[in-house]
Amino acid sequence: MKTIRFIIVVLLAQFVFHKTTAQESDQLVRMAKLVIDSTHLEAYKAFLKEEIETSLRVEPGVLTLYAVSEKERPNHITILEIYKDMNAYRYHVQTPHFLKYKNGTLHMVKSLDLIETEPLMPEVKLIQRD
Amino acid sequence: MKTIRFIIVVLLAQFVFHKTTAQESDQLVRMAKLVIDSTHLEAYKAFLKEEIETSLRVEPGVLTLYAVSEKERPNHITILEIYKDMNAYRYHVQTPHFLKYKNGTLHMVKSLDLIETEPLMPEVKLIQRD
Numbered sequence: 528m529k530t531i532r533f534i535i536v537v538l539l540a541q542f543v544f545h546k547t548t549a550q551e552s553d554q555l556v557r558m559a560k561l562v563i564d565s566t567h568l569e570a571y572k573a574f575l576k577e578e579i580e581t582s583l584r585v586e587p588g589v590l591t592l593y594a595v596s597e598k599e600r601p602n603h604i605t606i607l608e609i610y611k612d613m614n615a616y617r618y619h620v621q622t623p624h625f626l627k628y629k630n631g632t633l634h635m636v637k638s639l640d641l642i643e644t645e646p647l648m649p650e651v652k653l654i655q656r657d
Numbered sequence: 658m659k660t661i662r663f664i665i666v667v668l669l670a671q672f673v674f675h676k677t678t679a680q681e682s683d684q685l686v687r688m689a690k691l692v693i694d695s696t697h698l699e700a701y702k703a704f705l706k707e708e709i710e711t712s713l714r715v716e717p718g719v720l721t722l723y724a725v726s727e728k729e730r731p732n733h734i735t736i737l738e739i740y741k742d743m744n745a746y747r748y749h750v751q752t753p754h755f756l757k758y759k760n761g762t763l764h765m766v767k768s769l770d771l772i773e774t775e776p777l778m779p780e781v782k783l784i785q786r787d
Binding site for chain 1 (some may be wrong): 720727731782784787
């Protein structure tokens with residue numbers, strides 16, 4: 528256990544001091560805005576949750592996937608997506624877990640709007656503090 | 658410098674092993690959507706950048722501030738904001754750096770829409786992988 532902690536701490540130390548200049552220039556930062564058929568909202572969320580969990584676990588090129596639903600319009604979903612580069616995104620959209628989500632939810636999605644964005648501070652890694 | 662690195666590593670180690678159950682229930686997760694007067698866009702971005710950098714540096718209750726601009730509509734800004742709880746938010750909006758941003762950009766902001774949200778997976782910390 529101590530060894531594992533040590534390895535994680537070392538990795539985190541590297542993650543803190545590692546320069547990401549190259550990565551920034553290639554990153555894809557996008558907001559996916561979806562409107563879901565309310566009658567399928569819980570089923571949709573289950574598909575999305577599984578897809579995000581699997582992507583973050585098995586795809587190093589998926590840097591961030593973070594989904595929120597609006598409190599006043601719970602069937603309005605926004606997903607903040609950060610991919611390492613275009614190749615990471617091309618890989619992502621043909622993975623079995625993405626296709627399972629995509630095909631499994633097609634009939635639940637009333638609209639999908641993909642908004643390509645530029646981060647205000649690409650040099651600052653997105654992080655949620657403890 | 659070594660001391661600073663050590664402190665950061667220790668903090669990161671705690672951040673990894675600390676359970677955040679209590680925090681999740683109180684968190685405020687919000688999207689601020691702004692439309693900026695294009696003639697003031699660069700000045701607005703400078704104000705926002707300074708405000709975000711200062712908030713993340715001096716306010717432990719500000720867990721995430723991440724701003725993007727749309728590629729097709731660069732004056733459309735979205736800020737993902739995560740506060741530890743309502744008190745952290747109340748504290749944030751009366752800090753000198755927030756008030757400097759707010760008052761300094763009032764004439765640049767054509768519209769501001771604050772969208773309260775629920776994260777799909779509150780138990781998963783938002784993080785951008787290296």
